[in-house]
Amino acid sequence: MVIYPMREHDYDLVGNVNGQEIKSIFKKLKGGTAAGVDGIPILLFKNFLSILIPIIVLLCNKVLRSGQWPSAWKTSLFIPLFKRGNPKAHENYRLIALVPALSKVLEKILDTRLSNWLNTNNLIHEEQGGFRTGYGTTDSVFILKALIDKYGKGKTCLYVGFLDLHKAFDSVDRELLKDAMLNIGLPHSFVRLIVSMYTCVSGIIQVGNRFSKLFDIKRGVKQGSTLSPKLFNIFINDVVNFLENRWAPKVSLGTQKLSLLLFADDIALVANKPQDLQTLLNLIEEYLHIKKLRLNTEKSEVVIFKKRKVGDDEKYTWFLYVTHKERGYYPRILLNGPYIRYHRLMSPDQPRRFPGEFNQTAKQ
Template sequence: MEDFIPGVDNLPIREVIDFKSNSYGELFCDFLSNINCCVLNGRNSMKNDLTYISTRGSSVVDYCVVPYENLNCFKKFEVIRASELANESVSIGSVEPRFIPDHSILCWEMESYMCGNIEKENINVKNQNVQKRVIYDVKNIPNSWFEDENVINSINSCIRDIEKSNGDQDDVDNIYCEFVNIMHNEMNSKLNTKTKLLNSCNNKRRRFKKPWWSNDLTSKWNETCSAENQYLRCTNNSNKSALRTLYLNKRKDFDKLVQQSKRCYWHQCQEDLLYMNNNDSKQFWRKIGNIGIGNERQSAIPNEVVLSDGSVTNNLDSVLHKWKDCFYNLLNQSNNSDPKLVKDDLNLENIIVSDLLDNEITFDEVHNIVMSSKNNKSPGVDLIQSELCKNFLVICTLTKLFNLCFKSGKIPNTWNKGIINPIPKCSTSDPRDPLSYRGITLAPCAYKLYCSVLNNRLTEWLDEREVINDEQNGFIKGRSTIDHVSTLTSIIETRKKCKLSTFVSFVDFKKAYDTIDRSLLFNKLTDLGISTKFMCALQAIYSNIECCVRVNGNTTDWFSVNTGLKQGCVLSTVMFNIFINNLIDDIKALNIGIDIDGEKMILFCCLKIQKICRN
């Protein structure tokens, strides 16, 4: 029996010394996997042993249960038998055996992700500048959005500037800056805003409350606390009895309201789930993901890191420097590709033209992409979200701007700036390690829309020529990994009926997007016959990229990024499929079956695949 889901939860296997189980053990393991907790016994152990020893038998019946995400905090788990403890504490024979407990003592060491010098930490927090971020209410865009005469004149002036532009880099930058200023002026005058304190730790109003909490509960709680203080501070015995009764009544009313609020909240959740299950499957699963104990336990990124010498620091500058160094090294790796495969300069003398790829970007293309873009997405450095672009005048301006970028082969420098937002990969990894997070790049909205236009054209071009191998199902319209699972299941079931063994090899690419060699990628695109104009547009997207990492509201310094694809960019999935497409053909060309009994054959095959992957 496992206390986690194999293949889903990444936990170390537990050292089992008691192999007997019953129905209660199965229920206990199911309970642990449901609440994302596991047994510490047999993990991170210094001395694992039976926890119950008596004349009637011995077994493991005492457990230490910890959350998945905190497993690495518990070290040196040890089981100490009561008899051993008695022999060490007093002389042998001085304690009667019947007074020695049958149950053992469980011991462990627990590490905290908080530095020991709390006063120093508080000083650092107080001395740092509290950063603020203005959040615009894009859910309530007024009907007068881009309807005023002044803003119409401004946007028409911007369109005229685009039409007169010669397409050099300064022109493109100035025009986009003009467009952003128009958007910001309209946002500041038409939208409601709220200011969020990103790194303040003393603001009680920012403390997270339970989802069922309400203003009525806050009022009742304040009344209860006030009545309690009056009761405790009263020195007059005649009044103290009445104040105690008043306090108990207030507390009873508060507890009653809490239970009512909980019931109403969970009833509303059930109603919402039933409605979403029938009408909106995406929102249904999103709601499921926000319910449960595991979701409530999710914590912020620790404001501390482990330095190269093993010491732990919570100094803000040191923390941000560590995050910057880790992601800089990850996204600027040395080129280990075969020099024979890398062309120094792409041959642009032979101009390749494609009607599908090179046609002028139309209003309908941009309109369809803008209107189908998802709402409630985090903005990039320009603070513009997709909801604000769903306007006729804005779409007209974006169409003109996209054509200017596409024809000139240049994009605004602002589009090359991305904010890396760390997302935890695994609940059991050290949260102080920056590389245990997946970096999602937050890019400007206009950049994402422009990439969507290019992605649609590139995808259609690849489909027409059937470039992508049939074995690839990831990120392909009309397909999914479920197709692979179905195929694999069918093969296994068929072979099981024939009493044949089936061996499956699962290959995981470490840091797949982050380590892509762009020179090799562009070479592959050239070999496929991508048009020259479209190639220039793709190269512009991956030139002069700069990123910073945002950690709990604080951002690192900007740094250049020379390798990899952008996590979160719509083009990255197609580009990655193109990059690994030859791998399938090369593996087929090996024509080598894996001999399970021959270790050398397995090693030879793996080395061949590794060589192909590197190339």
């Protein structure tokens, strides 16, 4: 095992772990969690933690110093979980990924360190509200509502494109992820460790007492890993710069100007003109092509917010102009790519509905 010398600023991310860090992580882990491919349950570690801590600390520190992720930690055990619909259709199952307990512990430590490093250096754009300390969908929904209140008056409208990415985490190109980590300024020692984590990754599926053959996983970030959302945020962080460098249209809110809001892999494009939204959609299509990602058109939609006076009183209602692929064409926005349907009518008397993660927060 080769031990590389570390530079001073590397210690924030890949410096030695201590027993207190290990204790803190195991305290948060549920003892009843199923074991990974190694068959060692978390409960075993929790029951004998005082004895095992020195060994775990030694092992984790060797991994951090060498920059080499253990091959035994690179295989995930997948358990299919039925969602709904036809039980014979594979798309109606969700795969739950189980990883070795020690891999999960070190990933959580790295996740905490990476989160602190990104926040301290202010490297993730303000448009990103997902999986950031001190941020959440409530912030994104608040900004979106403020934009609706501002632009949905009189003859003006707010055009919002709610975009969902098709299997976003599973589609991440790892070479592009490496480039994104280096471009954002992460130390080479940390990047080397993440690259090792995603080299020669494999999986195996368990159904009852039967197991599939081992298969390679050549794309994506790991399912079920607390580190994956942060890595994805880094992966698409340059979308803001991409739009700015192409003079993408923006809307203003106070002193701020923006073209989109993000919550991890959920994107909301915002514009006050249909042609501006068209421009943004075209640019996003170009960006996704570069990143080797694609839209999930079944879950993406365009919403037009407009305020219209009702009757003679002073009550106002928000209307979403409906456009369907099969019927009804009100304002129609053509795309140089997949068709994106329009959302149905919404008024303030109904629960506010925003697609994807935005909707989950709006219900609260």
